[in-house]
Amino acid sequence: MSGIMGVQNLNSQPVSYQYLEKMVDILAHRGPDGADIWVEESVGFGHRMLWTTPESLIEKLPLVNQAGNLVITADARIDNREELIPLLKLPERPIEKITDSEFILAAYEKWGESCPEHLLGDFAFAIWDKRQQSLFCARDHFGVKPFYYYYLPNQVFVFASEIKALLCLPQVPRRLNEVRIADYLALMMEDKAITTYQDILRLPPAHSMVVNQSGLNIWSYWTLEQRELQLESNEAYAAEFRKIFTEAVRCRLRSAFAIAAHLSGGLDSSAITCVARNLLTQEGKTQLHTISSIFDKIPECDERAYINAVLEQGGLIPHYVRGDGIGPLSNLNSIFQYEDEALLGPSHFYPWTINDAAKKLGLRITLDGFDGDTTVSHGTTRLSELARQGKWNTFAQEVKALSPHHNVSHTAVLRNYGLPQLRDLAKQFRWIAFAQAVQKIHQYFGISRKLLIIHHGIKPFIQQILQRWHKQEKSQKSLISQIPLVKRQFAEQIHLEERIQTLDNSTQSPLTLREEHWRSLTQGILVYTLEQMDQYAAMFSLEARHPFMDKRLIEFCLALPSEQKLCQGWGRMVMRRALDGILPETIQWRGGKTNLTPNFLHGLVHRDRQILDEVMCNKLESIEKYINVDFLRTAYQRLISADDKASNDDSTVVWQAVTLALWLDHKQVML
Template sequence: MCGIAGIFDLAGHREFNAELLAAMNQTQFHRGPDEGGQFLEPGVALAHRRLSIIDLSSGQQPMSSDDGNLCVVYNGEIYNFRALAEELKAKGYQFRTRCDTEVILYAWQEWGPRCVERFRGMFAFAIYDRREQTLFLARDRFGIKPLFYAVLPDGQLIFGSELKVLKAHPQLPRELEPRAVEDYFALGYIPEPKTIYRGVHKLHPGHTLLLKRGIPVPSSQQYWDIPFASVQLGSEEDTRRELMDRMKEAVDIRMVAEVPLGAFLSGGVDSSAVVAMMAGLQSDPVNTCAIGFDVKQFNETEFARMVADRYKTNHFEQTVSSDDFDLVDILATLYDEPYADSSAIPTYRVCQLARQRVTVALSGDGGDESFAGYRRYRWHMNEEKLRSSLPLGLRKPVFGALGRIYPKADWAPRVFRAKSTFQSLARNSVEAYLHSVSLAKDDQREQLFSERLNRELQGYRAIETFNHYADRSPTEDPLSLIQYLDMKTYLVGDILTKVDRASMAHSLEVRVPLLDHSLMEWVSGLPTDLKLRGQEGKYILKKTMEPLLPNDVLYRSKMGFGVPLANWFRGPLRQRLHSSITEGGLAETGLFNQEYLEKLVGQHLSGRRDHSAVLWSLLMFEATTKHDDFGF
């Protein structure tokens, strides 16, 4: 895994400063501690940090073509690069290395922008074409690898693997994007293509951007989307066999490495399935690692051990203390912009543990989205049945009124939290799903924000992000629609961002076989009752894995990868909560209603309400702004 950086003059051929390029590249040293390189000529500057995985002796970047016309910097893995190399050799191309970077160069030369359609893997790269005076940026289909870019006021385009690369450029404007603040407090992350800065963007997953000197920056172009198109199936038994074969192949092609390789093993269905596949594909024991907690309701290590014992893996565990909150400030600098998923703490720790043993780790990320594993899917579909049975003219006023007057019961099991259910039933399907996943609900955000911020939002609300994707969804099936929304927002903005930053902080490459695009295209087309059957999520995946995994792993209640936030805020983080939220910090930004902040803290500390998710998002926002200038 690697980091890339660059500057491109959209207007002419100015000379770029090698020291500035080096400084930008140095901010991402952690992404590639093995080697670094630069390429500069009038009008373009490219830089690279390398974590060597394949072809350790060669494959240095930036890499140029034989004729010197092309130059590439690249982050990721192209798993089918050998097959593509053979195809390109048959067309007359000569290769100097055994790495996938050179394949990208000649794939561009042969197929141009459509080369990305042939790549199977995770990637973000930039190719400079001297003859055409173009810079081509591309990102993989799911956004496993990040790519940020911005156009500076003087016509320079800068890009990098992390936001900190761009922030190292002294001309980058630091103007806060109000819509990103609204999105963040709704979702806990800032969804693509926004960043916390106005005018700084993330390249959409499955998109490319072709820049040509002397021409205004165009819109990015989409080259792939999740199809959700029905697939031809035989019996359920045949479907299980096909799923097994497809998963094995997706895992197998991700086990190619010239460095130590292993897997995360949480004890959940997805990571356990990946480990079971790996064990059947190699003769040596699989290296596995797991993080446990000293709080029983958050600890899954006994289930991880079941799988480790069954496959006799080289298993390593580490217990994380229930007060492991010292990472708050580290995480703030790691993510560069507000990020509120508290599971970033154990994710950071499991990557730290894995890197002690391996350089590459396979994970089970993507299984919940593709096979409908989240509990919220079941709740949404239960509500959808009732929602569809009542006309909007009746449903909205009746349930809207009940939602307003019914008392909130954060302490109760969800089945008894009628207020939230009534509020969801008063909304359409997309609005209801956003309501169910929001950290701070619509009315909370309006009270949370200052008059100034509400005014600057100009009526914008986070639902516009969901509506944008819902309008472009290839499916109208209720379950498939919310899976699609998650793949476009939560998967890339939260899950993949979390894993990329946490793993790269430790120079660890993480591969995600369940997000193999060929596998996902097929899975997306399965009938929804093979994903969610009754109240059982991941139905077909669990049935497929029954011969390979214990029922205690497959059919136990989902725990998630969480931390005891509510207890932290009423205990060891109590003082931090006051100093960050009610005694300064956030108040100085002018973005928040101080009276409402104090109300949230008071209600939580008294035990009357559980505001832990919102308070954590506020704490992480304050920690991030403390380390940067957001132009308040």
């Protein structure tokens, strides 16, 4: 993890060294091991260095090539170095003496603007091409490394790892982007370009950009494709997963220092911890540290039984933090000194406390199981797929196997995944298939055929006819009414309904498990969460590494047949099979994971009650333009009256409004 920044004056004026110094200084937390600036006429780069990999100890950035016609600043870890060595003209040195920025620069010299297509890893970089008089920038496939920019045509282009660095320049406005506020309040974070600041943008993941006197051009260099992989057996799929997953972890162990793993006791963090420990042991390297959140006050959230199952295998140095020691509002003033946007998730304080512990231990790199659920997929949409295909026998077998793993009834699973497909058959006038499905559901689940026909055949059929008659009336039903927290006048002003219809496809049911899996891997909230994870680490001069965000692993998992994702009632079956003998059995065959909502609610209503009441009583003025205050106050009263048994809807509404109000109060952003 490092910090990058740069300025290109498009009016040919010389770059101010003073402003670059300010940008470098304000990102000191990203790289305490060194700082440097390069300036040549109308272009200037800056860099903050955090030593992590062995090569970074000898790295000097910004870097000018031998010919003097290319300059790079980068925050990068390149994972396919061995593969690139024979393809590139690199310095005559051992590979362990060649830095990642040299690999990127050599790739640009060989492939030009196509170079990101040949790179694996996490990266954000900018290259000044003196020959072309252009600035080339790129960001990694999933957006692990951040890249923010401001562009004023014919005047200036400025970029940085964090928004606060851009705001050092007087040309960059500090204005609130109300569209982003509306997206946040609507829980619709699908726009991968905008930020909370007007005209400050993000380079989307898997995108490149060129800036020159002619303007700014952005394009996608890679897209995640939906394809199917066919191997000969379950064992073959498991072996391939184990190979790719192990390599994803191995790449992220390249370090000059000791490493910590966030160990929660779940399947994902445990898998990474166990594989990383085995790799380090095989290579005779320092033992892996683990940092785990424990919950003495809220025992229903405590995972120590599973954490200990991993630790008992040996080869680990355990550390613990109190997950119930602070609340979700406790340290926002400290966080907002670093975090540039208010759009925090309600679990933000867990990585904060874990990263704080890692910093105090003198560590620089953390591994986590971030979004393994999404990468591997629980595969429950396979149930809908089976019902849609008329494979009710297999559907019933999976439902009955799945129910005990997650402590849900057969009827509840049928209601969510089977009956909607039955209704669709009626709406499509497929009466033979409908009758066959009714018979199968009656046979396997004992539900009355008469009730199935009435409630899931006749009623949907009649409703569809009525909807056609009242099509105009139906089309006028506003999506905004489904988001009562957002003030209607504000929603109409920024055309929120149109944005949701354009950007959010979650209201459209996917036809296949693979389509649903692809959607989850390409959603905007994934990008935003990765950016937050970067900032939570950067606050403590750490680099967060996410093995489940490996491009090779994601492509492999997406291509798996549906039965490798859900089989015999087990989600993520391929991963469970692959890690047999590596994971403790108690974790390998866990059905679900602990719900941390009780700790969040207790923290919000009790530990942070004074802050909560202060905001609700005295600090809502800044957000009255955006929210329905009456609705918020009603939710707040229900929340504090229900104590720790409040609904998720009420706690989410209050959390969103309160954090937004606190952030606006802290940042004093101009409208």
